[in-house]
Amino acid sequence: MALLDIRNLTIEFITPDGLLRAIDRVNLKLSEGEIRGLVGESGSGKSLIAKAILGVNNHNWKISADRFYFNDVDLLKLTPKQRRKVISDNISMVFQEPQSCLDPSMKIGQQLIEAIPRRTFKGHWWQRLFWRKHRAIELLHRVGIKDHKEILKSYPFELTEGECQKVMIAIALANQPKLLIADEPTNAMEATTEAQIFRLLASMNQNMGTTILLISHDLQMVTRWTDRINVLYCGQTVEVADSEDLIKSPYHPYTQALIYAIPDFGKAMPHKSPLNTLPGVIPSLEHLPIGCRLGPRCPYAQKKCIQAPELIPIKDHSVACHFPLNTDE
């Protein structure tokens, strides 16, 4: 049932001053056909998790995990070549700045056609002529680009960010993946294009059953479009819950702070009133606090918080806090 099962993923940076633990024992369990959100501030390590799943590592990273199963295949036991084969056949990724992710010296049509693998050909033998080009046009129509002739002939620098992102999603769809990781796909776009992209992702999930891992820092948007959310702070999972549950009754102080921080433009706010933020800044990797990493900033912190809290599951809603809010304990 579980498509991706990662247990205790730890990523450490090898620096001249020692090992810096950037991601600390994160668990991720994705079931087939769900849309999962991974929320956290910038600097919390969300992109690192995505890159570690895909195997795009820097040399100074040390990655370890207790379990790393994809579709019941243990990726840790495979050779790098086999792992790459499994990943490139089944997982696709959509990155943050779409224009820089396209090869600037090749036309869009060429890149799209290259991304279509042979195994996706389904048809009769006489339909084999130019099948890749037809498939490319079909993909572009599916992502919402009606004028495919222009787009196929142009270079990446001639398109807007929204169009580039749609092309990236088309390329990601080309190998019919089981899992699509979208790393802040709409960061650089206006609201209308953002809505288009998300409707596209939702329709992919419904029609083709693609599991989507949506990484973002915008809690409002993620709750609208996802089924379940993992909240990450400073490399540690702090809460895992269904989207509506999370918004209605957050268990962890950090999630509550995130929800309070979203400004409500419906009510009138008094003039020059401060916005609701959690005081302090995210700690740097060299000076991580001992125990619960939210400790210094948390308004409910007590002496027990020097011990790192475990992720406690309470009826399908897990939280890593010694003093969770809104619960009966």
Add this chain to the structure above:
Amino acid sequence: MSRIIQLGKRINSCFHRLHSNLYLIVSFYGILAIAFIALSTKWFFHAHLNPVYVASLPPAWWPTGDINHILGTTAQGQDIFDFLLIGYRSTISMTLKAVFYVIIISGVINYLMFFVAFIRPFILFIFRFFMVVPPLLGVIVISLLLEDDITNILVIIGLSYAPRFIYNIHQRVIKEWNKTYITAYRLDGLSSFSILNHYIVPNILPVYLTEIVSLFGSVILAITTITFLGFANDFSRPDLGMMMFKMKDIMDVNLLAFLAPGIAVSVTIILVYLFNFGLYGQRVGH
């Protein structure tokens, strides 16, 4: 009092930076050593070229060698080691002179090119013209038309390596000028002059040093090659190239006498490049 403390702190931090890297340690002390050797030929080594020694000795570690003359002597009786020291000193002084003048003139031209935009195509065209003629031909023409003097040779060598230097620095300056943070300063109202001096030049410093180091290497190699070929051979002030030319005749007897000037040039260039590499980790060679 606080000024002295600040100066002490600065010297301390410089010292720490110099010892942070293996390349820097090796190259810094190496450069100090060769500078000492070059400066002390007269009063420490008492090097001179008068032929007072026994003629044609092989190096000291051969059975017929004399320990007083480490590298042996020439057919005219000059000590080869002394010859090496004197030649090295004159080569280094010529190179440093040429590099110094090139840096000053190119600084002036770079400033001009930056502020006065319309002369850029003309200067670039003149540079193309200078880069097109190899130094050997230029040296030949000048020594035929004017006299066969070392200063003319240095001028020609400087003229043939300066355009590349100026062009690279100019390109880097223009690239920095187009970056966003410089535009921010311009919008703040700073004048181009102060932007150039305070913000662009410190950011270009690694590239500038790399260019200077490669200029130094090219100039010293060119001087050695051209004096080897027989131009500006002034026997009262011999050069490493001249020394190699003379020593090649006795190469079968005394191989080290021929190799020593080449190794000296080689070691100098390697030390300077290692210093630059240690400081900024830039690429080696140009």
Add this chain to the structure above:
Amino acid sequence: MIIYILKKIVTFLFIICVLAQISFCLVYFVPQSIFSDLTFIDAYSAFFKQLLQGQFKLISGETVPFFDTLLTTFELCILALLVALFIGIPLGIFLGLSNINWLNTTIRLGCLIFYSCPIVMLAALVMFYLSSTLPISMNFDISISVTGSSLLDIILSSRTDKLPAIMDQLHYLLLPTIILAIQPSIMTIQLVSENVKNTSRQNYIKMAIIRERSPFKILRRHLLPNSIPATIPQLTYNTTTLLFSTMVIEILFNRVGLGQWVMLAYRNHNYFIISIAILACGTVISLLTLLGEITAIAIYPLRHKEHYV
């Protein structure tokens, strides 16, 4: 793009014109020149007519054919350039992509050591070890020991024994080419490795690594077309130094070519030859630079950037 190419061609022709004028002035205005008894216009037309014919008539009546000598020199130059590209580009790509620290440092240090040796020392050492008598005499009155006819001549001539003749010539060409190719190959390695390293950090390469399975495909289709064309114009800027080294090597190895010719002219104060040499060198270097820039623009499709301003 067409405008850019036209601009470059016009600059090239302009430089050749200026060089031609200067070489003519060199011949005409010196005290003991051949043309001193002719008027300016006559001398001018005579100079250029003889230039286009490929020979020069001196006062003593002998003709000086110069295309052959020029051809041998430029052949050596281009061969050395090709060898340098052949060695330098793969090694540069390997250096730019590899993560093995000690190998990188070793190759860089080796490059530095080879770059810093003066070529005269290398050439003399090699010749000393290969033949026990030292053939560097630099005595320009004796006849040349190695007669070279250029490879192009052999190929275009109608001889029956072409292949042994080419092999014979290559036998003489091997050593100078290798020594000459050291310096340009080191520069190639540096340039290519830096460009490849910068390109491999870009986002689209990371995307290609996720999508593709074989690293060679990524190398061939994404890495190389984006990094190599930018280095070609920078490589052609080294042609002047290459030509300088070629002339020095020819003098040292006693080969027929531009170097020997020019040194002989220097000894005999023969301004003709020097002026023709300046014109020839200038033309060839400008031509190579022009070709390099046009090739780079033709291959490199990012035409919108100000790369080529």
